[in-house]
Amino acid sequence: MVVPVAFTASLSPAERAAYGREARKRASRSCHGWFEPDQQRPDPVEVIERQSASRLPELVPIRYGRMLESPFRFYRGAASIMAADLGPVPGTGLSVQLCGDAHLLNFRLLASPERHLVFDINDFDETMAGPFEWDVKRLAASIAIAGRANGFSARKQNEAVRACVRAYRRRMRRFAGMSTLDIWYAQDDADRMRELLASSMDKRARRRTADATAKARTRTHLQAFEKLTRVTAEGRRITPDPPLLTPLSSLLAESSGGDEEKELRTVLDGYARTLSSERRHLLRHYRLVDMARKVVGVGSVGTRCWILLMLGRDDGDPLLLQAKEAQESVLAPHTNGSHYDNQGRRVVAGQRLIQTTSDIFLGWTHVTGLDGVGRDFYVRQLRDWKGIARPETMDPGLLRLFGQLCGACLARAHARSGDPVAVAAYLGGSDRFDRALAGFAQAYADQNERDFEALGAAVRSGRVTAESL
Incomplete structure (x- = not known):
């Protein structure tokens, strides 16, 4: 059973701590140290096929081809498999707003609306x-899998x-002693990253982090604009790179009608209504000039994702928006479910709840296509100061430091949405939970490799088709 945070809000700090310690009776800290597949565990390939x-x-x-590149890439696309594995396991019942897919590459450098560089969670499709x-x-297992790679x-x-x-664990214990507003205002900016790295004698790690920070500041919407668009006789348009980036005009030429164009313009109109009034006003300064379908990520491949090219005063005043289809979270069958009637709104609400500062253009909409199928979307800027980690280039020391950054960041996200007093009391001051998660990570990395091999066998047998690009 997952208990909402409102349950503990009326209790004293001592009562909240007692409630957290009581959760050890439902799920001891040491019980998290193992993973054994349930006897009724579904076929992992079947789970992926249902999602597809x-x-x-x-x-x-293309999705299967990307998942077969390595066990780590497979893991990125296998959130639905892990959700099915975690659902039957005894749980603490200490509820937070979950990221839902908290692997290493979903933590990165981002720009705040105030133009500060912050380290935060980036992907909320499964929140x-x-x-x-x-x-x-999920985060712990991703570290073990990256280390094996x-x-x-x-x-x-x-x-x-x-x-x-x-x-x-340690940051959650610090949050347990802080005021509610101080927790809400806490953020992980570039200065905090430097403080953490200053405690390390690894000069190489500090240098690489400084380089990554500088590079992130160059990954602006203008850089994306130059990379993804070109000047044509009709004006600035999105550059084709099929099947990874396919302009709407090309898709319409292959079809018999304009269903997609009508659907996308409806996406934009409905989305604008979910923005605050001043941001709707800002959006009105731009006009839509082109659209293209984009293949994104690993686990998201196959969902409908669109790039919307908008221009303001002239060609040097662009705005690139990404409208991405939001489907039911892979966690929904294993929780109390979502109370949102729009999956895009679920994503946006979850992001605003656990991310320190969100994109000013973040919104959602619902579209019923001419095929009669209703689809939910969420919308945000395509790229804004994003710095992405490269685990394959990390030595053991840098992976350990990056893991610390991710763990501390996740604690901040959970403290905003859950009860840090109860969670901290459950975790305690010893390293029992830390050691247990190391055991779980190794066991689940083993399972992930078996599932990776199962997908490979399914491709070789012709059960599913994979394409490498």
């Missing part, structure tokens, strides 16, 4: 309320996992 059934069939083979440990387990020893992998979980 609602996606664009011509893009699904739902649920037990805090689900996010921590780099050839690190089990000891080095475990050190990185424990450092991550320790950072989560």
Whole structure:
């Protein structure tokens, strides 16, 4: 059972702490240290195929091709498999707003509306309320899987996992002693990253972080504009790169009608109504000039994702928006479900709740196409100062440091949405939970490799088709 945070809000700090310790009776800290597949565990390929059934069939083979590049890439696309594995496991019942897909590459540098560089969670497609440990387990397993891909020893992998979980636990304990508003205002900016790295003697890690910070500041919407568009006889348009980036005009030429164009213009109109009045006013300064379908990520491949090119005063005044289809969270069947009637709104609400500062153009909409199928979308800027980690280039020390950043960041997100007093009391001051998660991470990394091999076998047998691009 997942208990909403409102349940503990009326209790004293001592009562909230007692409630957190009581959760150890439902799920001891040491019980998190193992993973054994449930006897009724569904076929992992079947789980992925069910998820693919609602996606664009011509893009699904690209998804499988990307997942088969490595066990880590497979893991990125297998959130639905892990959700099914975590659902039956005894839980703490200590609810937070989960990211739902808290692996290493969903933590990155982002720009705040005040033009500060912050470190935060970036992907919220699967966000739902649920037990805090689900996010921590997904993050911990991703560290072990990344360490294996780099050839690190089990000891080095475990050190990185424990450092991550320790950072989560210790920061949650600090949040437990802070005021509610101080927790809400807390953020992980570039200065805090430098403070963490200053405690490390690894000069190489500090240098690489400084380089990553500088590079993130160059990854602006203008850079994306120059990369993704070109000047044509009709004016500035999106540059084709099919099937990864396909302008709407090309898709319409292949079809018999203009259904897609009508649907997309409806997306934009409905989305604008979800913005605050001043941001609607800002959006009115731009006109829509082109649209294209874009293939994004690993787990998201096959969902409908559109790039909208908008121009303001002239060609040097662009705005690139991404409208991405939002489907039901993979966590929904294993929780109390979502109370939102629009999956795009669920994503936006979850992002605003656990992210320190969100994109000013973040919104949602619903569209019923001419095929009679209703689809939900969320909208945000395509790129704004994003710095993405590259785990494959990390040595054991840097992976450990990055894990610490991610663990501390996840604690901040959970403290905003859950009860940090109860969660901190559950975790306690010892390293019991840290050690348990290291054991879980190794066991789940083993399972992930077996599932990766199962998908490979399904491709070789012709059960599913994979395409490498």
